[in-house]
């Protein structure tokens with residue numbers, strides 16, 4: 001009988017060192033923007049780091065838009081689907097999302113569990129990621145079919161799967177984050193830690209921090225539950241305009257596009273580094289990385 005590692009999913013994931021699932025109990029807390037920032041920061045963590053980002057938020061895929069890749073086609077090669085590269089010929093940031101497969105970005109995916117499960121299996125078995133240091137997986141809010149499918153397909157063939165929980169500081173978001181925590185515990189997925197997003201607002205003029213949604217709830221939950229608190233990210237208006245931009249906005253981007261790159265991704269990488277959130281996020285990633293060696297010991 002074939003071992004699980006010899007399945008199509010096992011053969012693809014064998015080339016991936018670490019898989020990080022990003023989840024949140026509630027919608028709109030910034031899970032996709034955290035996934036995007038995690039992918040960008042991990043790519044910058046070394047000059048050779050290779051990162052993939054897989055968007056399994058089937059009903060609300062946001063990663064193509066955040067990476068400036070909206071509307072890119074996915075090519076089929078003899079060795080499977082070719083991911084879309086956010087950094088053109090450097091090919092160190094690969095992306096796959098159901099968003100690339102929709103005819104129009106306004107189209108919605110209305111699928112029952114078995115079809116979602118089949119799509120996720122196909123993403124895991126058919127995408128030609130190649131060798132990756134990290135595969136970041138953005139999931140829908142809550143704990144749903146998509147999460148179960150991921151665990152069902154990946155856990156038997158990969159030992160270095162971990163998760164990050166994103167929450168905002170409000171009580172209702174924290175309550176839902178607890179459900180995510182129960183999910184990771186029930187499925188024995190190690191948690192790298194908790195990130196509190198939209199924790200206060202830094203005034204772009206004077207730098208004063210106001211607590212729009214209160215602050216510190218995530219840190220308090222982490223302490224109570226014995227989790228690693230990875231850090232808090234304030235509301236950053238610069239970040240919104242960067243990640244929510246939909247169109248290429250200058251000639252430079254068009255030249256890049258003509259050379260095989262994406263519309264504004266090249267500029268995105270550079271511009272992200274200049275936001276006030278980027279150094280905060282780097283510190284979060286450094287803290288999360290301290291937990292990874294323990295996963296290697298699980299093999």
Ligand SMILES: Nc1ncnc2c1ncn2[C@@H]1O[C@H](COP(=O)(O)OP(=O)(O)OP(=O)(O)O)[C@@H](O)[C@H]1O
Pocket residue numbers: 024026027028029030031032033034057060062140141197198233234235236237239240243244
């Ligand atoms: N720290 C932040 N500062 C400012 N805006 C933010 C921040 N984090 C996220 N956002 C913005 O909030 C909106 C929702 O974020 P995002 O799409 O990442 O949330 P989500 O949890 O993935 O949502 P969904 O439930 O739709 O999957 C986006 O417009 C995003 O740019």
